[in-house]
Each structure stands twice: as structure tokens, then as C-alpha cells.
Amino acid sequence: MAVDDTPAFHEAVALDDLREDGRSLTAVDGTPIALFYHEGEVRAVNNRCPHMGFPLTEGTVEEGVLTCHWHHARFELSCGDTFDPWADDVDTYPVEVRDGTVYVSPEPRRSEPPAAHWRSRLDDGLEQDLRLVLAKSAVGLLGAGVEPREVVDRGVRFGVRNRADGxxxxxxxxxxxxxxxxxxxxxxxxxxxxxxLTEVAGDCAGEPPKFDQEAFDATDVAFDRLLAWFRENVEVRDADGAERVLRTAVAAGYGPEKLTELLVTAATDHRYLDSGHAFDFVNKATEALDLVGWDDAERTADVLASLVRGLATAARAEETSSWRQPVDLAAMCDATFDRLDDLVAAGEGEQWTEPDDFTDRLLADDPEAVFDALEGAIRGGAGVEELARAVSFAAATRVARFATSNEFADWNTVHHTFTYANAVERAAERTETTALYRGVVDAAVNVYLDRFLNTPPAPEPTGDPDADPDDALEQLRLAFEQQGKVEAAAGAVADFLAAGGDPERLKAELGNALSVEDTNFHTFQAYEAACRQSDARDDPAERRTCLVAAARYMAAHYPTRRSREQTFSIAARLLRGERVDGADGEAAAEPADD
Structure with missing residues (x-):
């Protein structure tokens, strides 16, 4: 019964009973509130431990500290602040004692908007690498209507500032x-x-932060000179000097096209840096800015500067035996690059149409045939973007036909070529520099080097048009539930598409499988690149090849322990107000790995 002159307060418990028992539980407007009598004072807190929802009335109070007995989270009883950042603060509520009765208000003392609270907790989770906190933050922020763009922005800003290696x-x-x-x-x-967010936090955990170099005071330097300076500093592996040049280019007001040109030119001065990762990182950093905006000069400089150390220290493929023996592929590249200006000039005004046999020529066993195909395409007017798209499909075909008789690690060999080619194509959407042709050639050389991993080639399924799309998706799920069901996964994808299944539904299904597993770095890349390549194609057979490639790669790496999904499930249930300690008759959830 509410007090007439203070309608926000609700009757909870007789003071004498609370003094005798030390604690009591009440519920006001659906909020479970724990009341404690401690050191002569009445205190009220939300009964659900903010860590994992355990009832705090089953905890212990000593010397003003409330301790939850499940994971030993500790809270200052009067204000609710936690001693343990992984637990979050607990809400406290105003109380009044009137005529021997305790009344409590369901309005917490701190009334912070959910979005503001979860922004703060996201920062805590990133700083301290707390998985459960990050899971709660992702659920809480999107549930509060915060745009994913903002969440990504906070993650990117944190990642580029808190890892010295960039x-x-x-x-x-x-x-x-x-x-x-x-x-x-x-x-x-x-x-x-x-x-x-979990991956970003893990990469930064225990790492020294990045300390920035400054832009030059002179920002009126011509772009061509900045480009020459940047390439020279990367060439001699001077990351600090290269960073100053890059920050100067940003300060001078150059936009996405020129800044991308600066980076990709240096990234293709040598062959296939770090098995393609260096270029893929360049592409992903620029894509990050596409997502969150290039308008903030400080953010743009920080994001792009995080790439410099990787470019300067990257391993260069022409220094490896596979690029030199038994065929000197690096020398063949150099010869093509020497002719590149003439090839591009010859193609001006020409309209290139991809020949029907172009993929087969890129998959040839003879490197001369591969180089002839590339040079002929450039001479025929093929732009970087369309030529990179053709090479990307050849690389996707290598994945779709990867022979499982090979060593398991060789999945990554064909994968690296595919994601590298995809990154080159994506970069070509942002800048028209002819330097990117060198990236296309690098990708094609790797398609050639990967030829033995298709020996014999795995059969590429075309699918059953009479299949049931729902059943095909169920077969795909079953394939991901068992180890090594690579061909079953490929067949399920092909059946689904052949039977008229919606590719958007298939991508969502693959995305769900991706997000519930303890997925590794390369599998995330494989899914994204395959979906993007599928989206870019009009030919249903080519779209199928790309998605078959993704399904085969994923099936080769699944299932996993799904420990991250366990943590996410706990977070989602907690924010729905459910108990996860088993007290409601359900099986108790395993403790989250913090």
C-alpha cells in the first residue's frame, strides 16, 4: 500500500522483522528489491546481481560490503558501486521508515539512460577484455536503439589507439x-x-598503447611528393617517418581516393605482403572509415596510421623460394610492371568483355598463360576493378574445389589468395591508381601457385532443382554440427540455390552459423568475402561458387566449443530479465569466462 503523501514509495516490510532477519525480499512494479538492515541502516538494492543475475538476498553483508555468493562480486551497500568492474554496479533505491514500516521507491537513485550506461560499459569491456561485459553491451546498445555504426566506431577508435603494433x-x-x-x-x-568487439579487446589486452607521430608543419606539399616520401619510408622500413608523411597527407585535406592511393601504392611495391594480410588490413581500415565516416580528420589519421608499422615490417613474397623457384615469378611480375604504362595506354578507349574461358586461363598450370591473359585484358581495356573481380572468382573457385586430401592448414593458403583478391577489387572502387594492377597480378600469381591444392579438384555441386529449400538448410545446419562434413555443406548450399532458395536467406543462415561458433580470423574473412563476391555477380552459377566456397571453408572448421555463444546467451537472457542460475527450474548456465 503506497503512502498517500509520497505515492512513489511502496510498503515493503516491518522494520522489526527486517532488523531481526537482516534481509528481506520484495517486488515493486515487477522489480525485485532486496532490503538489508546493516549497521543500524536500511539499504535497498536490486535483488538481481548485475553480473549474472544471482539473487543478492542469498549473499553476505559485512562491513558495508554486499558479496554475491555465485561469483563473489562485491558491492558497496549504500551506493551499489562494485569493487569488481566485471560485475557492474547494482541499482540502489531510496527507502523511508514510517510508523515502524519500511517503504521503498522502485526508482533507482541513479537513473542513467540505458544507452549511456552501455556505452560506458562497452568502454570498460574493451579496456579490460571482459567478454560478458562486451556481450551485454552489444545487446544493450542495440536494444536501446543505438546504431551499429556508433558501436563499430567505438571499437575501431579503441583498437587503433591501444595496440602499438597497429x-x-x-x-x-x-x-x-x-x-x-x-x-x-x-x-x-x-x-x-x-x-x-571481443576480438578487438583480445588483440589489445596486455599490449602497449600506440604513441602517435606528428604531422609535418608544412602541409602544402604536393601529393606526388608525399607519395614518394611515403613509399621511400616504407621501403626502408621506417615506420615513424612513414607515419609522419601519412598524417601530413590527412592534415593537408586529401580525401579517401588520394589517401587510399598512398596506402595501396606502398602496399604493392613488393609482392603479396604477409600472405596478403597487409593489403587486406589496408582495405579493412579504409572500409572502417567508409562505415564511420572520413569527416573527422583525427579519427581518419589514427585509423590509417595504424597500418604503417604493418606495411613497413611485412614479409615480402619475392624473398621466398616459392616466388623464385622453379619459376622466377617475381621477375615475370617485374617484366609486366615495366610494360604496365604501355598496356594501360593501349587499353584506353577500349571496352573489355571477359572471355568465356578467362577463368580457365587464370587457373592454368602454365604461368605464361596466366600472364598473357592478364596483359591481354589490360591491353583490351580491362579496368582494375573488373580484372580484380575476375581474379577473385578464380580464387573463389580454388576454395570451392579445394581437395580435402591436402593438409588442413592449406585451407588458409587458398583462402589468403581469395581474400587478397577481394581486397584489391574493393580498393579499386575507391581509387583508380594503376598501381592496383600490381595487386591484381599478385593475386593471379597466387591463384597459379595454389593449383596443386585442386589436385584432384573437389567436385563442385550444381544442386538438385527438385530439392526442398527448407530441407537443404537443415542439411547445412547438420553439416556444421559434425566435423569434416565439407562436401555435405557444399551440396546443401547448391541444392538450396538450385531449388530457388533466396540467396539472402542463405547468407543469413551462414551468418548465424558464423556468429554462434568460436570462429577464427580466417573464417570471418571467408564468409565476408564470399558474400561480397556473390553479391557482385549476375551469373547464378558464379554466385553459387562463391557461397559454396564459404560453406566448404566453414564446414572444415566447425563445430567448435561455442564458448562465446554461451557467454552471449547469458548476456541476452540477463537483459531479458531471466535467471541463469537454474533457480527457475532451468539448467544452470556455466559461469562466464571473464
Missing amino acids: WSSGLTILVALANRLPDLDEQDRKRALYQG
Whole structure:
């Protein structure tokens, strides 16, 4: 019964009973409130431990500290502040004692908007690498109507500032997943952001922060000179000097096209840096800015500067035996690059149409045939973007036909070629520099080097047009539930598409499988690149090849322990107000790995 002159307060318990028992539980407007009598004072807190929902009335109060007995989270009883950042603060409520009765208000003392609270907790989770906090933040922020773009922005800013070695695989995963959010349903979007944020936090955990170099005071330097300076500093592996040049280019007001040209030119001065990762990182950093905006000069400079150390220290493929023996592929590249200006000039005004046998020529066993195909295409007017798209499809075909008799690690060999080619194509959408032809050639050389991994080629399924699409998706799920069901997964994808299944539904299904597993770096990349390549194609057979490639790669790496999904499930249930300690008759959830 509410007090007439203070309608916000509700009757809870007789003071004498509370003094005798030390604690009591009440519920006001659906909020469970624990009341404690301690050191002569009445205190009220939300009964659900903010860590994992355990009832705090079953905890212990000593010397003003309330301790939850499940994971030993501790709270200052009067204000609710936690001693343990992984637990979050607990809400406290005003109380009044009137005529021997305790009344409590269901309005917490701190009334912070959910979005503001979860922004703060996201920062805590990133700083301290707390998975459950990151999961709660992803669920809470999107549930509060915060745009995914803002969540990605906070993750990217944190990642580039808190890792001295710069751009990382975690940031690449975050951006790759952000690119594919439109493919996913609402809950999987939360899962995807949680997965990406977890990877960023893990990459930065225990690492020294990045200390920035400054831009030159002279910002009126011509772009061609900045480009020459940047390439020279990367060439001699001077990351600090290269960073100053890059920050100067940003300060001078150069936009996405020129800044991308600066980076990709240096990234293709040598062959296939770090098995393609260096270029893919360049692409993902620029895609991050596409997502969150190039308008903030400080953010743009920080994001792009995070790439410099990786470019300067990257391993160069022409220094490896596979690029020199038994065929000197690096020398063949140099010869083509020497002719590049003439080839491009010859193609001016020409309209290139991809020949029907172009993929087969790129998959040839003779490197001369591969180089002839590339040079002929450039001479015929093929732009970087369309030529890169053709090479990307050849690389996707290598994955779709990967022979499982090979060593398991060789999945990554064909994967690296595919994601590298995809990154070159994506970069070509942003800048028209002819330097990117060198990236196309590098990708094609790797398609050639990967030829033995298709020996014998795995049969590429065409699918059964009489199949039931729902059954095909069920077969795909079953394939991901068992180890090594690579061909079953490929067949299910082909059946689904042949039977008229919606590719958008298939991408969502693959995205769900991706987001519930303890997915590794390369599998995230494989899914994103395959979906993007599928989207870019009009030919149903080519779209099928790309998605078959993704399904085969994923099936080769699944299932996993799904420990991250366990943590995400706990977070989602907690924010729905459910108990996860088993007290409501359900099986108790395993403790989250913090």
C-alpha cells in the first residue's frame, strides 16, 4: 500500500522483522528489491546481481560490503558501486521508515539512460577484455536503439589507439562483420558485434598503447611528393617517418581516393605482403572509415596510421623460394610492371568483355598463360576493378574445389589468395591508381601457385532443382554440427540455390552459423568475402561458387566449443530479465569466462 503523501514509495516490510532477519525480499512494479538492515541502516538494492543475475538476498553483508555468493562480486551497500568492474554496479533505491514500516521507491537513485550506461560499459569491456561485459553491451546498445555504426566506431577508435603494433586481425573481424550486418537478423547482429568487439579487446589486452607521430608543419606539399616520401619510408622500413608523411597527407585535406592511393601504392611495391594480410588490413581500415565516416580528420589519421608499422615490417613474397623457384615469378611480375604504362595506354578507349574461358586461363598450370591473359585484358581495356573481380572468382573457385586430401592448414593458403583478391577489387572502387594492377597480378600469381591444392579438384555441386529449400538448410545446419562434413555443406548450399532458395536467406543462415561458433580470423574473412563476391555477380552459377566456397571453408572448421555463444546467451537472457542460475527450474548456465 503506497503512502498517500509520497505515492512513489511502496510498503515493503516491518522494520522489526527486517532488523531481526537482516534481509528481506520484495517486488515493486515487477522489480525485485532486496532490503538489508546493516549497521543500524536500511539499504535497498536490486535483488538481481548485475553480473549474472544471482539473487543478492542469498549473499553476505559485512562491513558495508554486499558479496554475491555465485561469483563473489562485491558491492558497496549504500551506493551499489562494485569493487569488481566485471560485475557492474547494482541499482540502489531510496527507502523511508514510517510508523515502524519500511517503504521503498522502485526508482533507482541513479537513473542513467540505458544507452549511456552501455556505452560506458562497452568502454570498460574493451579496456579490460571482459567478454560478458562486451556481450551485454552489444545487446544493450542495440536494444536501446543505438546504431551499429556508433558501436563499430567505438571499437575501431579503441583498437587503433591501444595496440602499438597497429591494425589487427580483431579490427579486421569487426569491420568484416559490420559490412555484413544487413544480411543478419536482429539477434545475430548483436552476436556479430559482440564477436568483433571481443576480438578487438583480445588483440589489445596486455599490449602497449600506440604513441602517435606528428604531422609535418608544412602541409602544402604536393601529393606526388608525399607519395614518394611515403613509399621511400616504407621501403626502408621506417615506420615513424612513414607515419609522419601519412598524417601530413590527412592534415593537408586529401580525401579517401588520394589517401587510399598512398596506402595501396606502398602496399604493392613488393609482392603479396604477409600472405596478403597487409593489403587486406589496408582495405579493412579504409572500409572502417567508409562505415564511420572520413569527416573527422583525427579519427581518419589514427585509423590509417595504424597500418604503417604493418606495411613497413611485412614479409615480402619475392624473398621466398616459392616466388623464385622453379619459376622466377617475381621477375615475370617485374617484366609486366615495366610494360604496365604501355598496356594501360593501349587499353584506353577500349571496352573489355571477359572471355568465356578467362577463368580457365587464370587457373592454368602454365604461368605464361596466366600472364598473357592478364596483359591481354589490360591491353583490351580491362579496368582494375573488373580484372580484380575476375581474379577473385578464380580464387573463389580454388576454395570451392579445394581437395580435402591436402593438409588442413592449406585451407588458409587458398583462402589468403581469395581474400587478397577481394581486397584489391574493393580498393579499386575507391581509387583508380594503376598501381592496383600490381595487386591484381599478385593475386593471379597466387591463384597459379595454389593449383596443386585442386589436385584432384573437389567436385563442385550444381544442386538438385527438385530439392526442398527448407530441407537443404537443415542439411547445412547438420553439416556444421559434425566435423569434416565439407562436401555435405557444399551440396546443401547448391541444392538450396538450385531449388530457388533466396540467396539472402542463405547468407543469413551462414551468418548465424558464423556468429554462434568460436570462429577464427580466417573464417570471418571467408564468409565476408564470399558474400561480397556473390553479391557482385549476375551469373547464378558464379554466385553459387562463391557461397559454396564459404560453406566448404566453414564446414572444415566447425563445430567448435561455442564458448562465446554461451557467454552471449547469458548476456541476452540477463537483459531479458531471466535467471541463469537454474533457480527457475532451468539448467544452470556455466559461469562466464571473464
